[in-house]
Amino acid sequence: MLDFVKFVCSELRHRRTVSVLAVLFAMNAIVSIASQPNVLIVLTDDQGWGDLGIHGNANLSTPHLDSLARQGASFKNFYVCQVCAPTRAEFLTGRYHPRTGVSGVSRGEERLNADETTLADVFKAAGYATGAFGKWHNGTQAPLHPNDRGFEEYYGFTSGHWGHYFSPPLDHNGEVVRGEGFIVDDLTNHAIDFIQENKERPFLCYVPLNTPHSPMMITDEFYEKFEHLKPAMRHRDPSREDLQMTRAALAMVENIDWNVGRLLKTLDRLSIEKNTIVIYFSDNGPNSFRWNGGMKGKKGSIDEGGLRSPLFVRWLDKIRPGVEVEKIAGAIDLLPTLMEMAKVSQELPKPVDGRSVLPLLENPEAEWVPRELFSIRTGSVSVRSQKFRLDAEGKLFDIGLDRGQRKDVSVKHPEVTARLKGLAEQYRKDMQVEFAKNRVRPFTVGFGSSTMLPARDALEHGNVRRSVKSPNNSFFTNWKSKDDSITWDVDVVNEGDYEVIVRYTCAAGDEGVVVRLTRESEGKAAQHTSAIVVEVFDPPLYDKSKERVEKSHYFVKDFQTLSLGRLHLPKGDCKFRLTADEILGAEAIDVHSIQLIRK
Numbered sequence: 138m139l140d141f142v143k144f145v146c147s148e149l150r151h152r153r154t155v156s157v158l159a160v161l162f163a164m165n166a167i168v169s170i171a172s173q174p175n176v177l178i179v180l181t182d183d184q185g186w187g188d189l190g191i192h193g194n195a196n197l198s199t200p201h202l203d204s205l206a207r208q209g210a211s212f213k214n215f216y217v218c219q220v221c222a223p224t225r226a227e228f229l230t231g232r233y234h235p236r237t238g239v240s241g242v243s244r245g246e247e248r249l250n251a252d253e254t255t256l257a258d259v260f261k262a263a264g265y266a267t268g269a270f271g272k273w274h275n276g277t278q279a280p281l282h283p284n285d286r287g288f289e290e291y292y293g294f295t296s297g298h299w300g301h302y303f304s305p306p307l308d309h310n311g312e313v314v315r316g317e318g319f320i321v322d323d324l325t326n327h328a329i330d331f332i333q334e335n336k337e338r339p340f341l342c343y344v345p346l347n348t349p350h351s352p353m354m355i356t357d358e359f360y361e362k363f364e365h366l367k368p369a370m371r372h373r374d375p376s377r378e379d380l381q382m383t384r385a386a387l388a389m390v391e392n393i394d395w396n397v398g399r400l401l402k403t404l405d406r407l408s409i410e411k412n413t414i415v416i417y418f419s420d421n422g423p424n425s426f427r428w429n430g431g432m433k434g435k436k437g438s439i440d441e442g443g444l445r446s447p448l449f450v451r452w453l454d455k456i457r458p459g460v461e462v463e464k465i466a467g468a469i470d471l472l473p474t475l476m477e478m479a480k481v482s483q484e485l486p487k488p489v490d491g492r493s494v495l496p497l498l499e500n501p502e503a504e505w506v507p508r509e510l511f512s513i514r515t516g517s518v519s520v521r522s523q524k525f526r527l528d529a530e531g532k533l534f535d536i537g538l539d540r541g542q543r544k545d546v547s548v549k550h551p552e553v554t555a556r557l558k559g560l561a562e563q564y565r566k567d568m569q570v571e572f573a574k575n576r577v578r579p580f581t582v583g584f585g586s587s588t589m590l591p592a593r594d595a596l597e598h599g600n601v602r603r604s605v606k607s608p609n610n611s612f613f614t615n616w617k618s619k620d621d622s623i624t625w626d627v628d629v630v631n632e633g634d635y636e637v638i639v640r641y642t643c644a645a646g647d648e649g650v651v652v653r654l655t656r657e658s659e660g661k662a663a664q665h666t667s668a669i670v671v672e673v674f675d676p677p678l679y680d681k682s683k684e685r686v687e688k689s690h691y692f693v694k695d696f697q698t699l700s701l702g703r704l705h706l707p708k709g710d711c712k713f714r715l716t717a718d719e720i721l722g723a724e725a726i727d728v729h730s731i732q733l734i735r736k
Contacts, residue, residue, distance in 0.1 A: 173339040173479050174452065175413040176260070177332075177400065178471075180228070180343070181393055182221060182272055182298075182350040185423030186445045187430045188390045194428055196368045197387045201398035202449070205417050209451030210460035210498050214536075216467045216510050216521060217420055219443045220436065221297060222247035222274045224420040224468050225345070229255040229275065229286075231472035231489030235513065235571035238578070239275065242297045243608045245578055245594060249275040249286070254485055256472050257287025257341060263481045266335040269293065270328040271345035277591065279584035284310055288343070292327040296593060297609035299347060300693040301679045302354040311587070319356050321346050321389075325396040329403045336407045339479075344400070346393060350424060352691040353385035354683045359395075360388045370428040373541065377426040385685035386425060414478055415451040416471065422446075433542040439512040439519040439529055440542055450498060452478070462497045465523055467510045470494050509557070511564045518561040518568075525550070527557040579710050582733050583631035590625045590713070591730040598622045604692045604727075612696070616717065616725040623715040623728060629706045634736045636703050637666055639715070640696040640729035644675045647722035654701050654731065658711040666702035667718070670726055696729040703736065 187194050191203035191211075217224040222242045223234035230237050230253050238250035249255075257267045268290035269283050274297050276282065283291040292309050299305060302320040306313055316323045328344045348355075363384040372378040397417070404410040422435045422443035434440035448466065450456060469491030476483070477493040496503040512519045517529035526534045526542065533547035533554045547554040582588045593608045599621030603611040613623055637654050653667035674697035681689055717725040 173263070173265075173481070175332075175339055175409060176265075176341045176416070176475055176479060177404070177413055178341075178343045178416040179397055179400070179418075180225070180271075180345040181390075181417075181419045182345070182347045183421065183424035183436055184349055184386075184390060184393070184419040185427070185429045185435070185442070186419075186432070186447055187428050188349070188386065188423060189447055192430065192447070194370055196366070196370050196383075196428065197363075197391055199390065199394040201394045201401060202417065202447075204401075205397075205415060205449035205451045206447075206459075208453065208458050209415070209449055209456045210462055212448040212450075212462045212466050212494075214463060214465045214521075214523075215418065215446050215448035216444045216465065216512070217418065217446045218468070218512065219421050219439050219514055221272075221350075221420045225249075225273075225275050226253075227468040227491075228471050229253075229257070230487075231469050231485075231491040232487065233469060233490050233511065233568070235568040236487075236490075238575045240572050240575065242274070243593060245580065247274055247276070247297060248281055248578065250575070251280045251285075252486075254487065255286045256475065257283075257343070259287070259472070259476060259481060259483050259485075260341040260479070261287045261289065262483060263479070264339065266290075266331075266338055266340040267343075268328070268331040268335075268340070269343040269345065270324045270331070271343075272296075272299070272347040272350075273345070277594075278581050278588050279311075280581070282311060282585075285584075290331055293324060293345070294347075296591070298350050298607070300352060300605070300610035300691040301681075302348075302352065303679075303683060305679075305693065306695075311585070319392075321348055321392055321396055325399055328400060332400075332403055333407065336409055346396070348393060349386040349389035351686075352681075352689055353382060353389070353685045354681075355385060355388045355392060355685060356683065359392045360385070360683075360685060362391070363388045368428070372426040372428060373431050374426065379425055379686070381686045382425040383427040386423070386427060388685070411453045413452075414475070415449075416475070417447065417449040418468070418471075419446045431541040437514075439514050439517065441526065441536065441540060444512055444519070444521075456498050460498065460501055462494070462501045464494070464497055464501070464505050465508070465510055465521055466494050466497075467491065474498075509560055511561070513565065513568050516565060516569070518565045520557045520561045520564075522553075522557065525553060525557065527554065527561060531558060533557070579626040579628040582627045582629045582706070583633065583635070583735055586735050588733045589730055590627070590733070592623075592728060595623050595625045598624065605690050607690075610691070610693065612694075613728040614724075616727070617720060617723070619717055619719055621717070621725075625713045625731070626710070627713055628710050629708050631735065632706060632708045634703050634705050636734040636736060637701040638698050638732040638734065639701055639726075640698055640732070641670065641726040642674050642676065642694065642696055643670050643672070643726045644722070644724070645673045647720075647724055647726070648673050649721045650725045651718035652699070652701060652726060653716050653718060654704070655714045655716065656704060656706060656711050657714055658709065661707075664704055664706075666704050668699055668701045670699060672697065672699075696727075698732075706733075
């Protein structure tokens with residue numbers, strides 16, 4: 138903006154022909170943009186409501202996170218989804234996740250439909266610089282990658298979880314890069330760089346940190362405090378608590394707190410703290426049984442313990458410090474709220490389910506139309522009204538008196554129970570229709586110049602097995618027969634020639650195998666391309682010494698690239714099948730992914 142002002146002054150000083158009206162209009166537009174608040178959003182992964190000092194947890198210290206509540210507003214009844222990707226979809230769109238195409242966390246269920254409008258789309262259109270740094274978990278292939286969803290800058294990983302937290306491979310604007318140091322510190326470094334680079338214009342900085350999600354890896358600096366801790370505060374059923382998991386999670390949360398402190402100090406150092414809205418929340422309940430205020434359930438549950446999240450909103454000099462909002466609110470409310478706070482006016486093409494809670498931030502006692510919030514897991518629905526929760530079994534609980542859901546009061550309140558059951562059934566029916574719309578969705582190839590198809594999105598056949606049970610950060614191994622194969626269901630959206638690259642490892646003695654990718658399509662002749670694996674590449678698994686639980690099921694290693702040649706791909710649905718012509722050694726290759734590069 139300063140450069141523009143200098144230009145205008147120079148033009149006027151030299152009496153060049155400049156439309157004064159045009160200059161004033163342009164200056165007014167820029168001043169308007171400059172006066173819009175910045176937005177910084179921190180979303181944590183698997184951090185429960187109880188993993189905060191301000192909520193009464195004496196097992197750890199979270200001064201920076203606590204300060205957000207003390208300097209701004211905290212919501213006492215804020216709800217997200219029971220698992221990661223659905224919450225992200227609801228936050229980004231303001232819509233219940235089944236409407237957006239998201240029904241789960243892996244094998245394509247996490248993908249946010251391309252016709253959804255995201256928070257970043259809206260703010261980018263309003264002139265904001267937009268960046269995201271961390272776990273995306275709403276699609277990998279274009280047009281579902283963060284760079285296709287309104288974020289100009291992206292650094293992190295698009296999968297549901299990552300298998301290693303120290304200098305792992307990451308995604309920087311669609312390119313594979315190597316991270317530097319502990320992943321949360323690294324993500325925060327990039328977010329700080331983005332804030333510094335865009336301090337002269339309004340920015341939307343989204344920081345979806347990936348801890349305390351497993352693997353439970355954390356630096357010694359933060360773990361030493363908790364290594365031998367006997368927690369003073371335990372889960373309501375202590376026999377179910379894994380103390381190793383608890384200790385690691387507490388250490389990881391203190392690391393989050395430190396990094397949030399670094400973000401806040403950056404705002405202070407740049408003197409933009411008063412013009413920056415800061416939002417902090419989590420994506421679901423805790424990922425283990427640990428202290429969580431006595432609530433029932435954890436991650437994966439649609440009870441209070443699986444759904445209730447902290448929500449802190451700080452806007453210095455705009456939101457009164459220490460405001461506590463009792464009204465129920467959810468992730469679906471954040472998009473309309475931020476649009477109203479930033480005075481970003483844009484007509485959204487699809488109706489949102491959320492509503493702006495700005496009136497409650499300004500006055501917690503403001504008039505507010507009562508409503509219900511819905512949660513769904515497969516075919517089970519839970520409903521939260523201001524006073525009650527109807528659980529998935531049809532039991533009713535007075536949450537104001539019984540946050541732990543220990544006493545069913547459905548007999549005492551038959552009319553409330555009947556009404557909420559009716560709403561739950563209607564919601565279930567409506568959402569089943571939405572789920573059905575997205576049941577069959579091949580993975581898109583050819584929207585961009587390069588498409589990555591990871592093992593996560595494939596199916597294994599024969600002897601082939603995943604390196605871990607959860608697909609998200611797995612690779613394929615145990616490929617022992619020429620009858621074994623790996624397949625991807627895809628939709629080629631741009632016809633053309635594509636180079637096929639496989640990311641692989643190969644043990645000594647297994648080289649010489651011919652790896653073949655075949656395009657299969659009903660009613661059409663199969664096409665294939667192949668190459669011989671000449672180079673042995675058999676690196677060790679990444680060091681897991683910083684994993685703080687005994688039974689870790691994460692296995693990560695580096696992979697080499699091999700070009701299998703080119704295929705001409707017509708538009709339309711097809712199946713890619715990866716096979717080996719002959720197994721010369723004990724196995725063929727381990728497979729991380731295939732990549733299609735349009736020529």
